[in-house]
Amino acid sequence: MIKRHKIDKEKVLYRSNYQLKIDLVKRSLNKLKNGDVILLNYTKDVLLDIIRSEIINERDEYLYTAVKYYIEIGLAHFERCLSSTSEIQIEIMGTCYTVEKEKSLNGYSATEWVNLMCWAFVLKEDDYIDRISNFKIWEDLEFDSKFHLLFANYIYAYLKKEEDERKRLLTLIKADSESDIGLFRGQKESKYVFVKGKSKIVKNLFLPYATLMEEVILNNSEQFNSKLFEFLNAKRGFITKSNRKILPLFWIDFNLLGICAIAHKQGIECKVESEYIPSWIYKNEFEKSDFIF
Numbered sequence: 001m002i003k004r005h006k007i008d009k010e011k012v013l014y015r016s017n018y019q020l021k022i023d024l025v026k027r028s029l030n031k032l033k034n035g036d037v038i039l040l041n042y043t044k045d046v047l048l049d050i051i052r053s054e055i056i057n058e059r060d061e062y063l064y065t066a067v068k069y070y071i072e073i074g075l076a077h078f079e080r081c082l083s084s085t086s087e088i089q090i091e092i093m094g095t096c097y098t099v100e101k102e103k104s105l106n107g108y109s110a111t112e113w114v115n116l117m118c119w120a121f122v123l124k125e126d127d128y129i130d131r132i133s134n135f136k137i138w139e140d141l142e143f144d145s146k147f148h149l150l151f152a153n154y155i156y157a158y159l160k161k162e163e164d165e166r167k168r169l170l171t172l173i174k175a176d177s178e179s180d181i182g183l184f185r186g187q188k189e190s191k192y193v194f195v196k197g198k199s200k201i202v203k204n205l206f207l208p209y210a211t212l213m214e215e216v217i218l219n220n221s222e223q224f225n226s227k228l229f230e231f232l233n234a235k236r237g238f239i240t241k242s243n244r245k246i247l248p249l250f251w252i253d254f255n256l257l258g259i260c261a262i263a264h265k266q267g268i269e270c271k272v273e274s275e276y277i278p279s280w281i282y283k284n285e286f287e288k289s290d291f292i293f
Contacts, residue, residue: 002232002274005245018062021050025069025293032097040077041107044070048254055252055278060286067119069093069293071128074116078135081108093292108135110152111145117155118258124265124284133159146176147206154210158217166217170210177207204238209255216263224263228272231256235276257282 028043047070054063069092076090076097083101090097102108113135120128136156150173157166182195208231215224239250253276260270260282273279280286 002229002236002272002276004251004275005236005240007245007251018050018053021046021053022062022293025050029092029095029293032092032099033095040073040080044073044077044107047073049248052248052252055281058278061289062291063286064289065291065293067123071116071119071123071132074112075128075131075135077102077107078112081105082135109148111148113152114148114155114255117152118255118261121258121261121265122282122284124261129159145206146182147173147202150176151206151210154213158213170214173207173210177202204234208235209259212256213259213262216259216266216268219266219268221268224268225271228260228270232272232274232276253277 024046025043028046047066050062050066051070054060054066072092076092079090080088080099080102081104086101087098088101090099113132117129117132120132133156150169154166154169154173157163157169178199180195180198182193182198208227212224212227212231215227235253239245244250256277260277260279261284263270264283270277270279270282
């Protein structure tokens with residue numbers, strides 16, 4: 001068992017204030033129903049807090065519902081960003097809302113695309129996977145790292161069974177992990193600059209997602225488990241040494257849960273147990289509650 005790095009229990013308890021979080025989601029949806037513009041991205045962040053807290057506290061009372069709302073609000077936000085009209089009708093969990101077009105592309109990114117897709121993999125719901133795939137991230141968007149842009153396209157190529165394109169993108173991902181050149185986005189211009197330590201971060205925290213995914217696609221069970229064990233051990237050490245342990249982002253590895261869910265679906269046994277990737281999540285063994293916000 002690879003234990004999670006030590007975290008601030010008081011912070012977890014604070015973030016586990018379910019009723020407060022649920023009330024925030026309900027208020028946001030009521031505002032949406034009344035025609036008020038709300039920040040869908042903020043609502044998604046609140047839902048992630050609920051999801052994270054449910055997993056850490058080994059609860060599943062609200063988990064299934066929170067994940068479904070997270071995906072559907074994410075899809076609605078993408079639709080709102082790309083609307084060709086000033087108003088658009090979106091649907092969230094069977095309820096339709098008329099909202100204004102989003103004025104910026106904030107939140108429409110490869111990073112968010114990957115996050116949504118990984119939770120769709122966990123739920124194993126093809127409808128969500130197909131709907132997310134319709135929002136193909138074709139270009140370098142303002143809010144993306146190069147890794148996430150390439151990785152989103154890599155997953156897309158996998159889903160579309162474009163083997164040559166998938167292999168090409170994996171080569172590009174590996175090449176990017178060797179480089180300390182990153183894109184600096186200023187107010188007036190964007191340019192590529194030297195970013196100290198960028199390659200180390202990509203190698204430790206991001207590259208393994210792509211290499212693990214490739215082992216799953218190739219059905220290499222032994223290599224998958226070996227790399228999974230190595231990645232989680234290395235990541236735990238990196239998080240602790242770099243003082244990232246206080247960040248909720250690193251308490252549960254949502255993207256890795258999605259990859260393990262694909263492995264499980266393909267019949268690959270994940271032999272590595274870890275609090276970062278609870279097996280009851282990627283095996284989809286949580287309660288399918290009919291709770292509605």
